[in-house]
Amino acid sequence: MAVGESTVLRTEGGLKYFPPEREAAWFGLLAAHAELTRGLDAALSARHGLSLSAYEVLSRLAHAPGVRLRMSELAARSQLSLSRVSRVTDVLEDRGLAARKSCPTDSRVVHATVTDEGRALVGVAQDTFFEVIEERFLGRLSCEEVGLLGSIFGRLVAAGPQPRA
């Protein structure tokens, strides 16, 4: 589908415009994401001293089967770059919330794990996390809408970065 079709774009004064629904969907994604992540980050930082990134990392770790995850897996699950995960892990390690373990079968691999203290903190911080998410996001949607969002986003993410276009 080529861009520039009359059904998708409107031209006026040399500039193009999205039709309102498309503009709303795009702008809304931006605005909703910003609203949510800032709110979450603020709440988690204030109450538990964890940035949203740090919470994501620690939480993924605590929920992982075996409570250990290689760095690259952690990065994939927490939507952060590998380098960021490495540095966040530094901080969590310094605070005694996480630890690095070397993998017995492949010493290139680093497994991150969560300490007892870290696990306890996740348990507490979760309440804040779920509270904010429900209050500002999912709680304002019907179950059908939540399901629809999941399926839409799932499709986008599954399609991957480059659809070979």
Add this chain to the structure above:
Amino acid sequence: MAVGESTVLRTEGGLKYFPPEREAAWFGLLAAHAELTRGLDAALSARHGLSLSAYEVLSRLAHAPGVRLRMSELAARSQLSLSRVSRVTDVLEDRGLAARKSCPTDSRVVHATVTDEGRALVGVAQDTFFEVIEERFLGRLSCEEVGLLGSIFGRLVAAGPQPRA
């Protein structure tokens, strides 16, 4: 609606879990946003030397009625902090794409405007912008889904940051 109701959260081994649909909606929002903004930023930077932020600012400016906007309005429309807008404007000004004008009726206010060169660049960069958005986002959705996203996000954003909870 209190968090922790059995319909919303599942508890296991001392940790709580979202049911899959809710997890998918939240994770999907994060993943889709990251995917899209990184793709857009990369494409705009490579082809036009504009970061996504710079493009947003310049584009909002070019599309504004009167082609001028106060800095605070610009910040609101482009989902950026005021300080970021100020600095992005510095760069755009240095590159001759935008200009600051003082407001005749209130000299605290600064109006940002776009130059002819800036307007021309927006005209070109738009094609990249719309192409990426359609290719990776809206083009993969039905019109109904686009409309639904718009209405869902619109509701979230309209509700504002703090619902007095």
Add this chain to the structure above:
DNA sequence: GAGAGGTGTTTGCAGAAGCAAGCATATCAT
């Protein structure tokens, strides 16, 4: 079993982002 190439992680760096303090101007109360 030694080197070529691949994979997993960390580190150097440079840019992006926002908060809070600072500065300039306007507005309001007296």
Add this chain to the structure above:
DNA sequence: ATGATATGCTTGCTTCTGCAAACACCTCTC
């Protein structure tokens, strides 16, 4: 008029972020 307060923008500082280069280790081939 004049000080007190509010508003709009910019700047100083710190943190976050990711890319790409570096590094360490594994694996495969000959």
